[in-house]
Amino acid sequence: MAVTTVPLQTNTLKAVLWMMGALASFTTMALAGRELTQEMSVFQALSFRSIICVAVLTGIAAFRRFEGIRTERIGLHLARNTVHFAGQFGWVYGLSLLPLAAVFSIEFTVPIWTAILAAMFLGEPFTRWRMIAVAMGFVGILIVVRPGAAMLDVAAFAVLGAAMAYAATYVFTRHMASTERPFAIVFWMNLIQLPLGLIPALTMWVTPSPENYIWIAAIGLGGLCSHWCVAHAMRHADAAVVAPMDFIRLPIIAVIGYLFYAEPWNPYVLIGGVLIFSGNMINLWGERRRR
Template identity: 40%
Template sequence: MPPASPTLKAIAWMMGALLSFAFMTISVRELTGEMHAFQMLFIRSAIGVCILLPFLQRQGWGQIRVAHLGGHATRNVIHFTGQVLWISGIALLPLATVTALEFTAPLWGGALAVLFLGEKMNRGRWIAFGLGFVGVLVIIRPGFIEVSDGILIMLACAFFFGATGATTKWLTRRETALAIVFYMVAMQAVMGAVASSFVWTPPAWHQTPWLLLLAITGLSAHYCLTRALAAADATFIMPMEFLRLPLIALFAYLLYAEAFEFMTLLGAAIIFSGNFVSIRHETRSVVR
């Protein structure tokens, strides 16, 4: 069989990232109210370091370099801040609403990639961004529903996540996916240790499965996302994150009986149509 195109590889990696992010959201919801965000992030990152050590031992420590240490530090300060805001938002809003508000992140990430990374927009990507933005407005309905603290927190979170995507794309041009993920868990373990020292409470045994799920999916989500960004432009990859909304809404309905809202489903349909057009445009040459 002929080798898969970079675009198809990017789509496959992105599907892995979407599933990982969904399960990570569920684990955070289960821990919310019992454990502070700082402590969650510290334990997740510490477990992540332990998981990655055997992979680095096998693949070689040579890829863990210090040439772009400043870029890694910038990415992880931005990402750590976004995660704290994200966990706070999950405690205040329904999961589908949290995910919908996150979807302004690809708009920020794509805009930053165009401004600072020199990426170009094509017709398919413009359609994905435009319909993605319209879909989010349908869900949020500014001026028709109350703009709560949770909504403001998630809008700030979305900017930090978008900036994380842009800095990740910059790093993929210089570092391996494994190196980026290793620096993420190593640096954020230190950040989390310092921050959680002020709010630490001993974890309970019943929290162990959720902490393990949080750590594993946190690694797999960012590894898959990094591989996807390495295979295709951020302006193509980032709008695909909109597909998380119907997935999260389904899990929220099955696990927490959070009702499907018509406007959420309508917004998701608009978002999906934009992604479909973008993917069709990018893969047209492969199909031929």
């Protein structure tokens, strides 16, 4: 039986609205990670995120009569989500120590590492556009962390490692997409990561203060809503339209860091972030032109 493909309709306004939801979710997650790690370990903060996500996703799966979550590739799910959890740990750890804008700038290197890993393990072509993006990304990283400056510390390397881990996760997802449904990937991601965070968290458990309950809810629901919003934005507009909106996260988080945490305005972080993001956009437009 032939499969009918329905073309997606372009609606830039809807894409913008969905991306606004994604930006709000990513920013909320960052603030929640910063606030929670002032009181508890990174493991405990991540375990709260997984508990909320698993509860919500299990409810959705039950409503669907658990259709679409069966898998015969549990080994790949375990590998993918162990790497992703390491990325989550590095990202939240960086949030607890680095300026928020610096974390977001370094995170923008994810597409660069994805291009490198996809060429190595999936046989995707390493085109000149990708080479330009990689070169600009490395220069941008050097500008952000500035070897010899105070920014070059363990936390900066943790966030850089998180970006690499996220890139590896995307490569796993591309490899699994032919057999695994998106809901199954997200469901197993949160279910597998729950014990990875909860077991070490129990050894250093801290009873959350009442004022942190809102941040516990924020880190869980923000994690679900962010990817949900991005997926819907991509349904209504091309990636070349959606991707530039993601960069708005950097000035927004820089302003929030300045207003609420007295983080100084660092022009090097903004310049490096612009360079990294520009490399990503050159790669995106170049690949579209090549195809």
